[in-house]
Amino acid sequence: MKEQLNHCKRDYESIPIPKELEFRVRSSMEEAKRRSRRDSSRRIWRRSATTAAAVLVLMVALVNSNAGIASAMEKVPVLGAITRVFTFRIYQDEGPNSSADIHIPQVEGGPDELNQALSNYTDTIIARYEEEAGIVNAGDDAGAQTNHYQVGVDYSVVTDNDSLFALRFDETLVMASGTESVMIYNVDKATGEIIGLADLFESGSDYKSVISENIREQMRQRMDENGRAYYWLNDEVSDWNFTTITDETAFYVDENQELIIVFNEGDVAPMYMGVVEFVIPASVTQGIARSGYLN
Numbered sequence: 001m002k003e004q005l006n007h008c009k010r011d012y013e014s015i016p017i018p019k020e021l022e023f024r025v026r027s028s029m030e031e032a033k034r035r036s037r038r039d040s041s042r043r044i045w046r047r048s049a050t051t052a053a054a055v056l057v058l059m060v061a062l063v064n065s066n067a068g069i070a071s072a073m074e075k076v077p078v079l080g081a082i083t084r085v086f087t088f089r090i091y092q093d094e095g096p097n098s099s100a101d102i103h104i105p106q107v108e109g110g111p112d113e114l115n116q117a118l119s120n121y122t123d124t125i126i127a128r129y130e131e132e133a134g135i136v137n138a139g140d141d142a143g144a145q146t147n148h149y150q151v152g153v154d155y156s157v158v159t160d161n162d163s164l165f166a167l168r169f170d171e172t173l174v175m176a177s178g179t180e181s182v183m184i185y186n187v188d189k190a191t192g193e194i195i196g197l198a199d200l201f202e203s204g205s206d207y208k209s210v211i212s213e214n215i216r217e218q219m220r221q222r223m224d225e226n227g228r229a230y231y232w233l234n235d236e237v238s239d240w241n242f243t244t245i246t247d248e249t250a251f252y253v254d255e256n257q258e259l260i261i262v263f264n265e266g267d268v269a270p271m272y273m274g275v276v277e278f279v280i281p282a283s284v285t286q287g288i289a290r291s292g293y294l295n
Contacts, residue, residue: 082165082189083109085157091126098133098149102126105155105167111192117185118167125153125171150174158184158252158260163292165189166252170275180275181264184250197251200259205288212244214284215261219268231269231276242268257295258282 088106093099104122107114129135132149152172159166169183188195201207219231219242232240250262259280265271282295 082107082160082187085155085167091122093129093133093135095133095135098129100126100129100133100151102129102151102153103155107165107167110165111187111194113192113194114167114185114187117194121169121183122153125151148175159186159254161253161255161257163189164253168252177271179265179271182250182262182275184252184262186252196247197245197249198247200251200290200293201285201288202290207285207288208244208246210284210288211259211261211280212242214280215245215278216242218278230273253294254279256282257293259285259289259294 085105085107087103089104091100091102091104102122102125105118107118129149129151150173153169155167155169157166158168165187167185171181171183173179173181186195187193188199198207216233219233222229223231232242235241245261250264252260252262254260261278261280263269263276265274267276269276285294
């Protein structure tokens, strides 16, 4: 009996399998495997989505229930939000007695408020030039002005760290004589807002007096070390003497996270001194500066 069974088994195993049947069997097996993988992926995705949703709910709950965490998250810089600064357009003009070369930037990824401020600033300079050069509202007298008028404006990025971004304009104006002036726009990367000097310091810190005193000390030191350097400190014309910085004083933060105060030509010194800058040491701003802005 056993020998008969073994003989039948051998006969069965020796039966050839048609190729079409083998193909269908293998195809069915592969399809079953694919379905299994899809079902597994779907289960993993569902678990991941559920986990992510739970984490999000937990984060919202933590932020809403913990002022410290909320404050910390608000101060996280929007790194990379400002991707690049490029020359959006160049206003150029050449007349018999006038010329203009004004570079107008655009900050890609920057706040709309900033780009609007840049546009307003350069538009004001262009409008002033066209009026002075007799380009607008001149009628038949267009180009008839005799006074020499030349204006040039260029820009540069002076601050780009984790907390702050600053774009500086340098304007050169030549009429009877040449003058230089500076405009600087500072942006808090965390909020995307244009900030002023007061925003760098703690409320009630009297930062103006502290910084102004340091500037006066630096003026005295520079005049002692350089006979050509001169600043209005104890001049007979008291209205010219430097007393204090203001909320409108130009500034930026350098690569060492130290405050730089910038004065236009003629603001605190004779015109030949040009634009003057003062580095305010970290030892001066320590204790009165808000965290994250200055060293």
